[in-house]
Amino acid sequence: MLEITDLVHSYGSHRVLDGVSIRAAEGELVCVVGPSGCGKSTLLRSVAGLIRPTGGRVLIGGQPVDRIPDNLAVVFQDYSRSLYPWMTAANNVALPLRRRGLDRRRRREAAMAALDQVGLADAAAKYPWEMSGGMQQRVSIARALAYRPSLLLMDEPFGSVDAQTREDLEDLVLRVCAHHGMTTLLITHDIDESVYVGDRVIVLTRSPARVAADLPVDLGESRDQIATRQLDAFVRLRAEVGRLVRGGSPTSTVLEKQ
Amino acid sequence: MEHARVLRGVAGVAGFLAAAEIVGATGLIDDRFLPRMSTILRGAAELLVDQEFLADARASLAAWGLGLLLTVAVAVPAGLALGALPPVERAVRPLIEFLRPIPSVAIIPLAILLFSDNLHLRVAVVVYAASWPIVINTIYALRDVDPLAKETLRSFGFGPVSVLLRVALPSAAPFIATGIRVAAGTAVILVISAELLAGGAEGIGIYITEAASGNRMDLMLGAALWAGLFGVLSNTALVAVERRLFRWHDVRTGAAR
Known part of the structure; x- marks a missing residue:
C-alpha cells in the first residue's frame, strides 16, 4: 500500500x-x-x-x-490551527468533501456520520473554540475519516x-x-x-x-x-x-x- | 463596564459643550466669527427640516456610499492579488510607498481637471484615498495567515486558488473589515473636501460654502457637526457588524466582547 x-x-x-x-x-x-x-x-x-x-x-x-x-488525509498535532474557527464542526468536516464532488446534502450527511463515529454527533453545530482540545482533535479525526482516504x-x-x-x-x-x-x-x-x-x-x-x-x-x-x-x-x-x-x-x- | 464607558463618553461631550457655551457667554470670542455653542446646536437642529440641506446631505451620502462600494470592489481584490503573489507585491511596493503618503486632498485639483461630472469626481477621489487602508490591511493579513491552516486544506488536494478563497480570505477577513472601517472615515473627509474645493450643484460641502458666504456661521458649523456625527455613526455601525461577523476572531485573540 x-x-x-x-x-x-x-x-x-x-x-x-x-x-x-x-x-x-x-x-x-x-x-x-x-x-x-x-x-x-x-x-x-x-x-x-x-x-x-x-x-x-x-x-x-x-x-x-x-x-x-x-x-490521503492528514491529522496534525495542532488542531486549533488546523480547524477553521469561522466554521462549525460539521462544516469543518464537510469542507474537504468538496473534492469528492458531493452535493451539499451528501457532504452534510457524510460529516454527520463521521462526527457520530468519533462521538460528537451532538456537537455538530458548535464552533471549534467552543470545544475542549480533545473534542477539537476528534473533529480533525472525523474530518479525515469523512474524506475516506486510503x-x-x-x-x-x-x-x-x-x-x-x-x-x-x-x-x-x-x-x-x-x-x-x-x-x-x-x-x-x-x-x-x-x-x-x-x-x-x-x-x-x-x-x-x-x-x-x-x-x-x-x-x-x-x-x-x-x-x-x-x-x-x-x-x-x-x-x-x-x-x-x-x-x-x-x-x-x-x-x-x- | 460598557454602560459606564458610554456614560463617561456622554459626560465628556456634555462637559465640552457646556465649557464652550460658558466661554461664548463671557464674550471672550466675537460671536460673529464663532457663534455660541447653543446657537450652533440650534442651527444644526434647524437643518433637519431644511429641504435644501437634506437634499445636499443625500447627495453627499450617495457619493460616499457609491465611492465606498467601489473602493471595496477594487481594493479587496487588489490586496488579495498583491498578498497572494509576493513577487508582484515587491514590484508594486515602491509605487505604493510613494503614493500613499501624498495627502489625498492634494489630488483633488488633478481630479477636477480629469472629471467634468461632480459625482464621478467625488467617487474617484474616494476610491483613490480610501483604497490604501484596505489594500495594506489585506496584504498584511494574508501574509499572517497561519501556514498550517493553509497546509491542512492543501493536504486534502485543494489548489492555490481554493486555499486563497477558502482559508486565506476568511482568515484575513477581520483585518480587511478594519481596513474598510478606516476607509469609510477617509471617504467622508474626501467627499466633503472635494465638494469644498471643486464646487458643484449639491453636497454638504456646497452647503457649507454657501452658508459661509452668507455669513451664517451657525448653519455652516451645524452642517459640519452633522458630517462629524455621520462619521461617528457609520464607524459605530461597522464596529457592530464586525463584532457580529467575526466573533470567532475576538474569542481567539481574547479581545473584549
Whole structure:
C-alpha cells in the first residue's frame, strides 16, 4: 500500500532524512517513533506531497507521489490551527468533501456520520473554540475519516491533549482505523504510545534520520489501556523501543522474532 | 463596564459643550466669527427640516456610499492579488510607498481637471484615498495567515486558488473589515473636501460654502457637526457588524466582547 524507498531530504546543507525506507501493508497501522527533531515531520510531509523530498521515492497504492495525492488525509498535532474557527464542526468536516464532488446534502450527511463515529454527533453545530482540545482533535479525526482516504497520516495527533484524553483518543483511532481497514502512518515521540497503538513500530535514529529498527507488535488485535500495558510483551517491547530511541542497538531477543 | 464607558463618553461631550457655551457667554470670542455653542446646536437642529440641506446631505451620502462600494470592489481584490503573489507585491511596493503618503486632498485639483461630472469626481477621489487602508490591511493579513491552516486544506488536494478563497480570505477577513472601517472615515473627509474645493450643484460641502458666504456661521458649523456625527455613526455601525461577523476572531485573540 505504502512504499517509502530510500527517502532523503535536506534543508540547504542540513540533511534531515538519510535514506529512510518504510513499507506499510493494506490496513496496517504503522507507528514511526524517534527522538524530537529527528525529521519525523519532514517524513510525513514528504509522504503527503506537501514538500518535495531531495531524493528517494514514495509510492501510495503503486502510484508515485509527485504532487499532493487525493487519496490521503492528514491529522496534525495542532488542531486549533488546523480547524477553521469561522466554521462549525460539521462544516469543518464537510469542507474537504468538496473534492469528492458531493452535493451539499451528501457532504452534510457524510460529516454527520463521521462526527457520530468519533462521538460528537451532538456537537455538530458548535464552533471549534467552543470545544475542549480533545473534542477539537476528534473533529480533525472525523474530518479525515469523512474524506475516506486510503492512507491516513497522523503527525503527533495526541501531543497537545491531557493524559486521560490522550488514552481516549488512542482507543478511538484504534477503533476507527480497524473499522475502516485504513492504512495509517502515525508519527509520535511517545514510546508507550507507539507500542500501544501500532501494528508495527519503526524507530528512527537521531538526525539525520535512518531506520534503526522495524519491530512487529505482537499484542493482538484488541488492546486495553490497563491490561495491554501490563503484558510482558508490551513491557519488553517498550523497553526495546526506548533503548533504540536513545541510540542503543537492537537486542537479540527482539531480533530473533524478526 | 460598557454602560459606564458610554456614560463617561456622554459626560465628556456634555462637559465640552457646556465649557464652550460658558466661554461664548463671557464674550471672550466675537460671536460673529464663532457663534455660541447653543446657537450652533440650534442651527444644526434647524437643518433637519431644511429641504435644501437634506437634499445636499443625500447627495453627499450617495457619493460616499457609491465611492465606498467601489473602493471595496477594487481594493479587496487588489490586496488579495498583491498578498497572494509576493513577487508582484515587491514590484508594486515602491509605487505604493510613494503614493500613499501624498495627502489625498492634494489630488483633488488633478481630479477636477480629469472629471467634468461632480459625482464621478467625488467617487474617484474616494476610491483613490480610501483604497490604501484596505489594500495594506489585506496584504498584511494574508501574509499572517497561519501556514498550517493553509497546509491542512492543501493536504486534502485543494489548489492555490481554493486555499486563497477558502482559508486565506476568511482568515484575513477581520483585518480587511478594519481596513474598510478606516476607509469609510477617509471617504467622508474626501467627499466633503472635494465638494469644498471643486464646487458643484449639491453636497454638504456646497452647503457649507454657501452658508459661509452668507455669513451664517451657525448653519455652516451645524452642517459640519452633522458630517462629524455621520462619521461617528457609520464607524459605530461597522464596529457592530464586525463584532457580529467575526466573533470567532475576538474569542481567539481574547479581545473584549
